[in-house]
Amino acid sequence: MRVLLAEYTWPEVEALLKLDPVVVVPVGAFEQHGLHLPLMVDANLAGSVAERAAGEAQVAGANVVVTPTIWTGYSPHHRDFPGTITLDDKTFSLVVSQVARSLAGHGFRRIVLLNGHGGNANLLRNVVQSLYYEDGISVAAANYWDFALQELAAWRRSRPGGIMHACEMETSLMLASRPDLVQMDKAQDHFLDRSNYLAADLLSGGPLSVAASFAELSPTGVIGAPSLADPERGAELLDAMVAAVARFLVDHAAWPLTKPESGR
Numbered sequence: 001m002r003v004l005l006a007e008y009t010w011p012e013v014e015a016l017l018k019l020d021p022v023v024v025v026p027v028g029a030f031e032q033h034g035l036h037l038p039l040m041v042d043a044n045l046a047g048s049v050a051e052r053a054a055g056e057a058q059v060a061g062a063n064v065v066v067t068p069t070i071w072t073g074y075s076p077h078h079r080d081f082p083g084t085i086t087l088d089d090k091t092f093s094l095v096v097s098q099v100a101r102s103l104a105g106h107g108f109r110r111i112v113l114l115n116g117h118g119g120n121a122n123l124l125r126n127v128v129q130s131l132y133y134e135d136g137i138s139v140a141a142a143n144y145w146d147f148a149l150q151e152l153a154a155w156r157r158s159r160p161g162g163i164m165h166a167c168e169m170e171t172s173l174m175l176a177s178r179p180d181l182v183q184m185d186k187a188q189d190h191f192l193d194r195s196n197y198l199a200a201d202l203l204s205g206g207p208l209s210v211a212a213s214f215a216e217l218s219p220t221g222v223i224g225a226p227s228l229a230d231p232e233r234g235a236e237l238l239d240a241m242v243a244a245v246a247r248f249l250v251d252h253a254a255w256p257l258t259k260p261e262s263g264r
């Protein structure tokens, strides 16, 4: 079985649907990632984790395919930096919902939105709710890193504040997946020590939610410690994240499905 849905013909998709496969929709963003990383980090990482994890899940016997990555997301907090392309919240939710509706309309019943950008996460949670309660379509959404938080906590070398944006994690993962696009000589650390009430690290969030432009928070656009990034450790972490997502996909392929019309 091929991994990429884009390479199938429609009769092949018709045959695929009889296997009740999981379909993964990687969701990215197109936004600044400091002086040292390109705009496509989140789309690249969501897409490559999805593709590799689907391949591993297939080897483990699950039927899983991956759509092309939704390359732009919700990034108004990065738009002060040149090159960032963002959708507004309504448009983003509509794009993702309409992709899911198309898939569900063909008979895909196991739709996974695999997110690669923190700014998309709240909107995706809302999309999951509205697709189910308004359209009767069940989808699952998650950030790829959330499948491997324990591995990430054990892996990190930075103090709290070192993993947030264009950071120790993202820079290491990019060194593992696209080293040609990483300019390590330009990587500058930036820690955000504002208040314990505000999230300043992926692994230790504060209780408050506030909106702020990254241009106000960091002169380079980085929040975290990219100087600690390393290609070997990046490959280790990428492998761990792919394996964790693959385990979920194998699990999801066997889930009993709830039907909205009988879900009382």
Ligand SMILES: [Zn+2]
Residues within 6 Å of the ligand: 033, 041, 042, 116, 117, 165, 166, 170
């Ligand atoms: Zn990112």
